[in-house]
Amino acid sequence: MKLPIRLYKIIQEQFANKIVKPSISKDLEKLQIDDVKKEEAENEIISDKNELPENNHNERTENILDSKGDNLQKEIGLLEYIKDLDDFEEILHVLNMKGEKQGVQFKKGNIQYYSNRLPKYKSIICNKKIRNKKKKALQNIEISDSFQDQKEKVARCPCFYRIKLDSDGKVLSIAKSNENHTGHDFLIKKYEFTNEMRQDLSCFNKNSKIHEIKIFLENKFKVELSYRTIYSEFRKAFPLLGPKDALVFIQWCENHGYEVAKYIDEENKSLTKILIVSDLMRAHYSSYGDVVLIDSTYRVNKYKLPYVLFSGFTHKGRNCIFAVGIVNDETQDTFRWLLERFLEFHKTFMNILVSDHDLALATTLKTYYPEIIHILCQWHIKQSFNKNFSYLSAMNYGYLKEKIITLIWLEDQDTFSRNYEEIIKDLEARKLHKSINYLKDMHSIRNKWARSFLPWTFTGGVHTTSRVESVNSLIKRYVNSGSEVVDFIQFIIAFEKKNIDEDLKIENHISNQYDQHPIVTEMGKQLFGIILTKHFDQFTKSHNYTIQYIETTSNCTTIYQAKNIYAKDKSKYRKVFSKEDGYECTCESFCRGGLVCRHMFALANINQDKNLNKLKINSRWFPPKLLNFSFQMKDDNFSFETEKVQTYLEQNNKKIEDEETKIAEPGNQVKEDKIQISFQRNSRSRGAPKKEKRAKSFSEKRTNLKRKGFHDLLW
Numbered sequence: 001m002k003l004p005i006r007l008y009k010i011i012q013e014q015f016a017n018k019i020v021k022p023s024i025s026k027d028l029e030k031l032q033i034d035d036v037k038k039e040e041a042e043n044e045i046i047s048d049k050n051e052l053p054e055n056n057h058n059e060r061t062e063n064i065l066d067s068k069g070d071n072l073q074k075e076i077g078l079l080e081y082i083k084d085l086d087d088f089e090e091i092l093h094v095l096n097m098k099g100e101k102q103g104v105q106f107k108k109g110n111i112q113y114y115s116n117r118l119p120k121y122k123s124i125i126c127n128k129k130i131r132n133k134k135k136k137a138l139q140n141i142e143i144s145d146s147f148q149d150q151k152e153k154v155a156r157c158p159c160f161y162r163i164k165l166d167s168d169g170k171v172l173s174i175a176k177s178n179e180n181h182t183g184h185d186f187l188i189k190k191y192e193f194t195n196e197m198r199q200d201l202s203c204f205n206k207n208s209k210i211h212e213i214k215i216f217l218e219n220k221f222k223v224e225l226s227y228r229t230i231y232s233e234f235r236k237a238f239p240l241l242g243p244k245d246a247l248v249f250i251q252w253c254e255n256h257g258y259e260v261a262k263y264i265d266e267e268n269k270s271l272t273k274i275l276i277v278s279d280l281m282r283a284h285y286s287s288y289g290d291v292v293l294i295d296s297t298y299r300v301n302k303y304k305l306p307y308v309l310f311s312g313f314t315h316k317g318r319n320c321i322f323a324v325g326i327v328n329d330e331t332q333d334t335f336r337w338l339l340e341r342f343l344e345f346h347k348t349f350m351n352i353l354v355s356d357h358d359l360a361l362a363t364t365l366k367t368y369y370p371e372i373i374h375i376l377c378q379w380h381i382k383q384s385f386n387k388n389f390s391y392l393s394a395m396n397y398g399y400l401k402e403k404i405i406t407l408i409w410l411e412d413q414d415t416f417s418r419n420y421e422e423i424i425k426d427l428e429a430r431k432l433h434k435s436i437n438y439l440k441d442m443h444s445i446r447n448k449w450a451r452s453f454l455p456w457t458f459t460g461g462v463h464t465t466s467r468v469e470s471v472n473s474l475i476k477r478y479v480n481s482g483s484e485v486v487d488f489i490q491f492i493i494a495f496e497k498k499n500i501d502e503d504l505k506i507e508n509h510i511s512n513q514y515d516q517h518p519i520v521t522e523m524g525k526q527l528f529g530i531i532l533t534k535h536f537d538q539f540t541k542s543h544n545y546t547i548q549y550i551e552t553t554s555n556c557t558t559i560y561q562a563k564n565i566y567a568k569d570k571s572k573y574r575k576v577f578s579k580e581d582g583y584e585c586t587c588e589s590f591c592r593g594g595l596v597c598r599h600m601f602a603l604a605n606i607n608q609d610k611n612l613n614k615l616k617i618n619s620r621w622f623p624p625k626l627l628n629f630s631f632q633m634k635d636d637n638f639s640f641e642t643e644k645v646q647t648y649l650e651q652n653n654k655k656i657e658d659e660e661t662k663i664a665e666p667g668n669q670v671k672e673d674k675i676q677i678s679f680q681r682n683s684r685s686r687g688a689p690k691k692e693k694r695a696k697s698f699s700e701k702r703t704n705l706k707r708k709g710f711h712d713l714l715w
Contacts, residue, residue, distance in 0.1 A: 073180065073181065073182045073183075074102075074180075074181045075179055075180050075181070076099065076102045076104060076159075076179055076181060077179055078094075078095055078098050078099060078179065079161075079174065079177055079179065081094050081095075081098050082094055082095060082161070082174070083174060085171060086170050086171045087170070087171065088122055088163060088165065088169070088171055091124065091161075091163065091171065092106060092107075092108065092124055093231070095124060095161070096210075096227045096228070096231070097227070097228055097231070100226050100227050100228045104126060104127075104128065104159075104181060105126070105127040105128070105211075105227055106124050106125065106126060106127060106161075107124070107125060107127045107211060108122070108123075108124060108125075109122070109123030109124055109125040109160060110123050111123075114167070116167075118167055118169075119165050119169065120164070120165060121162055121163065121164055121165070121175065122162075122163050122165060123160055123161065123162050123163065124160065124161045124163070125156060125157070125159065125160045125161075126156065126157035126158075126159040126160070126181060127211075128156070128157045128181070128183075128184035129155070129156055129157070129184070155183075157181050157182060157183060157184060158178055158180060158181075158182055159178055159179055159180060159181050159182075160176075160177065160178055161174060161176075161177045162174070162175045162176040162177065163175065192229075193225070193229050193230070193233050194221075196221070197217055197221065197233075198233060198237070200216070200217065200220070201213065201217075201230075201233060201234065201237055202237055204234075204238075205238075207480070207482045207483075208234075210227060210230055210231055210234060211227075213230055213234065214227065214230050217230070238484075238487075246270070246271040249485050249486060250262060250271075250274075252486060252489075253276055253489065256489075256493070257278060257279060258276050258277065258278050258489070259276070259277045259278070259345060260274060260275070260276055261274065261275045261341040261344070261345070262274045262275075263337060272327070272328045273325070273326070273327050273328070273334060273337055273338070274325065274326045274327075275323055275324070275325045275338060275341040275342060275345070276323065276324045276325075276326075276489070276492075277322075277323045277324075277342075277345045277346075278492075278496065280496050280499075280500070281321060281322050281323055281496075282345070282346065284312065284314070284320040284321070284322060284499075285312070285322045285323075285346045285348075286346075286348075287314075287315075288312045288313060288314055288315070288320060288620075289312060289322060289346065289348065289350050290350060290351045290352065290458065290620065291312055291313070291350070291351065291352045291354070291458075291459055291460050291462055292310055292311070292312055292322060292350040292352065292353050292354070293309075293310075293311050293312065293353075293354045293355070293462065293465050293467055293468040294308065294309065294310055294311075294353060294354070294355045294361070294465075294468070295308075295309055295311075295355065295356065295465050295468040295469060295472060296308050296309075296330060297309070297472040297475055297476065299480070299481045300475055300476060300479045300480065300481065300483065300488065301479065301481070301483050301484065301485055301487075301488065302481065302482050302483065302484065303485070304481070305326050305327065305328055305485075306326075306327060306330065307324065307325070307326055307475070307488060308324070308325035308326070308327060308338060309321060309323075309324060309325075309468055309471060309472065310322040310323040310324075310325070310342060311467060311468045311471055313460060313462075313467060314499070314529075315527075315528065315529075315531065315620065315621050315622060315623050316528045316529025316530065316531060316623075317529050317530035317531045317534075318499060318529060318530075319467050319468075319470065319471055320499055321471070321492065321495065321496070322342075322346070323342050323345065323346075324488075324489075324492060325338050326485065330358065330360055330361075331360050332360045332363050332364050334360070335358075335360055335361045335364040336364045336368060339364065339365075339368070339369065349369070349371060349372060350372060351372070351373060351457070351458075352372075352373050352375060352457070352458075352459050352462075353365065353372050353373070353374050353375070354375045354376075354377060354459075354462055354463075354464075354465055355374070355375075355376065355377065355465065356376070356377050356380040356465055357376050357377070357380050357381065357384060362374060362376075362445075362448075373455055373457070374448055375448055375449070375454065375459070375462075375463065376445075376448045376449040377449075377463075377464045377465040378408050378409075378449055378451075378463050378464055379464045379465070379466065380464075380465070381408055381442075381449045382405055382408060385401075385404055385405050385408075386401075386405070388435065388438050389401045389404055389435060397430075400423065400426055400427075403419060403422075403423060404423055404439070406419070407419060407420065407423075407450060408449065408450060408451065409451050410450070410451060410452050411451060411452055411588075412452055413452045413453060415452075416446075416450060416452045416453070420439075420443060423439065424436060424439065424440075427439070451463070454592070456591050456592065457591070457592070458591075458592065458593075458594045458618065458620065459592050459593070459594075460593065460594055460620070461589075461592065461593035461594070461595070471495075474491075474495070475488065475491060478491040479491065517539075518610040518611065519539065519601075519604065519609065519610070519611070519612065519615070520536065520539060522611055522612050523535055523536070523539075523612065523617075526612070526617065526621075526622060526623075527617070527621055528623060531595075531621045534595055535595060535596055535617075538589065538595060538596060538597055538598045538601055539598070539601045541598040542598040542599070542600075542601035542602040542604075542605060543602075543605070544564055544565055544566055544598075545562045545563060545564055545565070545598060545599060545602035546562070546563050546565060546602075547560050547561075547562055547576070547602055547603050547606045548560060548561050548563070550575075556579075556580060557577055557578065557579050558577070558578040559575055559576070559577055559578075560575070560576045560577075560578065560603055561573040561574070561575060561576070562574045562575075562576050562585075562598075562599035562602050562603070574586055574587050574597075574599045576599045576600060576602075576603050578603065578614075581614075581616075582613070582614040582615065582616045583600045583603055583604070583614050583615060583616065584600075584616070585597050585599045585600050587599060594618040594620055594621065595618075596615045596616070596617055600615060601615070
């Protein structure tokens with residue numbers, strides 16, 4: 001006869017050490033006795049549960065005691081402090097600040113939602129827990145596994161506040177509350193906040209939660225800290241602006257040495273436009289303001305306002321910032337206001353402005369600042385071509401799409417015009433009128449993006465907005481969509497400090513086979529950083545070129561031709577001119593990039609020049625004459641020392657005639673600083689603000705009217 005598995009296990013456990021095998025009848029009797037005891041224990045626990053009513057939370061928790069059996073109760077009235085508040089987070093903060101004095105803490109509880117998934121009720125509960133072990137009457141009774149897991153019961157303190165919210169998230173009323181605390185102690189924690197704790201606190205960010213910081217610090221330093229102490233230290237490190245955020249932000253910028261231009265909307269009493277400039281930005285613009293890049297970055301603050309950066313590059317090729325704007329839209333009026341304030345601060349015009357294909361900015365420059373050369377980012381133009389002509393690949397016309405994209409980088413204007421006409425004929429043969437209209441619009445502004453039609457002037461080799469995009473990527477590592485505007489300015493301060501440290505470094509050593517050449521040695525004394533690297537690359541490539549005499553003109557100018565010995569097209573060459581004051585070349589590296597090209601270096605090698613007298617290095621790459629000192633930042637307010645900044649500005653600023661470059665005064669603005677104003681939140685929650693669209697041509701408007709009429713006939 002085979003025994004059941006359960007019975008066999010019981011027999012094996014109880015008689016494992018005995019040699020005599022027990023009878024089946026005794027085993028059944030033992031099993032029956034154990035089952036009776038287990039049923040009695042289970043019934044006793046169930047009866048205890050039924051004695052507690054489900055709906056009365058207070059009566060249920062009165063019988064749940066801590067491990068020592070102490071039943072502590074206390075009523076703490078905090079309702080009067082929060083009944084007039086309309087923000088849920090502020091209510092939680094006030095409860096923790098007031099409850100800290102009574103030895104209690106609070107946290108967020110359950111949430112009940114509307115049908116559209118918006119919060120309807122939010123609760124705040126006491127942070128304490130009540131624990132008890134299993135009753136002594138059941139300690140000596142063996143019960144099943146499901147009841148063994150219930151040795152310790154855990155419940156929360158019955159204190160709670162149930163808060164009703166409207167559809168916008170604002171507090172309507174305190175729907176229900178219970179301020180009786182039961183079953184836990186009320187210890188008031190008094191521990192000082194040390195410098196080591198402040199260093200660890202600086203590792204958190206603006207969006208960190210106070211209770212998470214509290215748990216981390218208590219576990220690390222083995223102390224008990226008060227919520228009030230941690231919150232006050234947290235706000236010292238990460239200030240919260242509050243309802244008067246705009247005024248506090250402006251005051252904060254002015255206290256830190258920034259000049260602020262603001263525009264306030266009279267109707268909404270909100271700050272819609274602001275431009276910030278520091279003394280270091282002025283110094284950088286006076287030396288490196290010939291080429292300016294402008295771009296916007298989004299989703300980097302809690303107001304959903306885009307930041308507009310005006311940036312450039314130094315004599316070392318490093319990025320620098322000229323001004324920072326915060327706006328609520330990107331319309332023509334906004335860009336006009338930004339440029340007016342920018343030029344008002346810096347007192348002089350830039351030569352080149354590089355941006356993406358923003359129609360509002362392009363219209364503003366064309367209408368109000370025609371003297372500024374506007375260049376469109378070639379990378380954005382390529383992306384626009386890929387988007388508008390992507391359907392050609394699906395129609396097996398991919399070669400036509402590639403031919404359109406190559407228009408961007410063609411060097412010869414005749415080749416550009418010939419390819420453009422061929423593309424237009426192919427599109428007309430296939431009746432692709434929408435693409436023809438778009439391509440004609442782009443052809444009308446070809447002098448802004450086509451390489452062969454760009455102005456033959458110094459651009460520093462810049463033809464994309466990648467430099468300002470790299471600054472934007474750094475910004476997004478530092479701030480996010482929940483950050484305050486002050487966080488962004490603190491990033492700008494750190495960025496400026498790093499630029500000063502890098503400008504004062506000496507990086508003029510090159511280890512190579514040409515490091516002993518007198519021209520390379522002379523370049524190492526005058527050039528730095530990536531600019532020195534680019535010149536050295538040109539010098540290295542010059543050894544692959546041959547120089548051949550062509551003629552000498554009447555004005556004592558000797559013309560040479562420079563050919564690459566490894567070029568596929570042997571008929572291709574560049575003309576190099578030897579004049580009394582130095583060498584000149586017709587290549588793009590010299591005219592637009594501002595570099596001494598390989599063709600000029602090849603001629604210098606043939607003439608055995610030992611210095612840079614005839615090699616015209618652009619003065620744009622010469623470093624400013626700085627004194628030997630290092631800038632120091634104050635830890636309390638992140639500001640530079642005044643004397644050092646003044647010396648830095650005196651050495652860098654150029655002499656500018658204010659009368660010739662005087663900018664007209666701005667329009668009517670609100671100057672009442674005593675008005676309670678705030679930042680105007682952007683209605684768009686994601687991505688860039690709405691921009692102005694391209695004006696439609698007559699054929700596109702006619703097509704839309706036909707489609708609309710056909711749609712009306714259907715209905």
